[in-house]
Amino acid sequence: MKWSEICIHTIEEAIDPITNILYEAGAGGVVIEDSLDLEKAQLAQDEDYQLDPEDFPIDGVNVKAYLPVTSFLGETVAEIKQSIADLRQYAINIGESQITISERNEEEWATAWKKYYKPVAVGEKFVIVPTWIDFKSEDRDRQSIELDPGMAFGTGTHPTTVLCIEALEQYVRPGAKVLDVGTGTGVLSIASAKLGAASVLGVDLDQVAVDSAKLNIKLNKVQDIAKVKRNDLIQGLAPHYDVIVGNLLAELVLRLAEADVAALLQQPNGILIVSGIIRAKKEQVAQALHAAGLKIIDSREKEDWVCLVAVRGE
Incomplete structure (x- = not known):
């Protein structure tokens, strides 16, 4: 199946409302590429989980969604654009919200996003672990929470x-x-x-x-x-x-x-x-x-x- 990738370049504050809009429009998956996550990874110098700078915006956030290519795609994209613009009525800063669209094969997005997801220590007692990674915490005080994010995923917790x-x-x-x-x-x-x-x-x-x-x-x-x-x-x-x-x-x-x-x-x-x-x-x-x-x-x-x-x- 062919999928259309719609990419909205926005800011941190707008991630959740824009993500909700995309799911309501029938998105088959969402990827969040946050420039801050890249900065954190570079500062941490974690050799096990290197992120490619080319996958991230220079600043702000890219929210990418995947919509099936159908005869109604043009109408759906127009509704998404209008819904995002309407967020300003609720005093939500959406930044420039520049939107670009490209075509993807199903195999491309179904597996590629997994490179963004890694074990993350959270709080004092947990480490969140994606199910496809074989991971054992060396910290006995932390319990693992295994997660398969399914159709909702991002670059980290x-x-x-x-x-x-x-x-x-x-x-x-x-x-x-x-x-x-x-x-x-x-x-x-x-x-x-x-x-x-x-x-x-x-x-x-x-x-x-x-x-x-x-x-x-x-x-x-x-x-x-x-x-x-x-x-x-x-x-x-x-x-x-x-x-x-x-x-x-x-x-x-x-x-x-x-x-x-x-x-x-x-x-x-x-x-x-x-x-x-x-x-x-x-x-x-x-x-x-x-x-x-x-x-x-x-x-x-x-x-x-x-x-x-x-x-x-x-």
């Missing part, structure tokens, strides 16, 4: 995921009941289970993500603890949880607050962990959580991203 895992390490207690909203690959659900949670429910609106999370949970042998189902955020869920974690865009975190996410937390002192928030929207999100009956007890930042931890009191 995103800062928002790292922030969430760091917060989970601090706030998940043995026996906790955890809800993972927007589970994606299931990495936060897996981490919660490995941290001693008694039960974990991961939810995602995207069926591809649900299937991917189920696969990864099984790969990590935590299927007796972690379950996944398709769901629109917290709609229809019952009060049950000690910890709720959501690696989401700020707009979706605001929706959680409006949906009374605090009511799903068991008292006393249920914990909400939310990331995916750009620094410019930190105060807006914090105010919304406060209005929803939650108190911010912890704030963490990595690059341009923020993670907020809130508690529901008595």
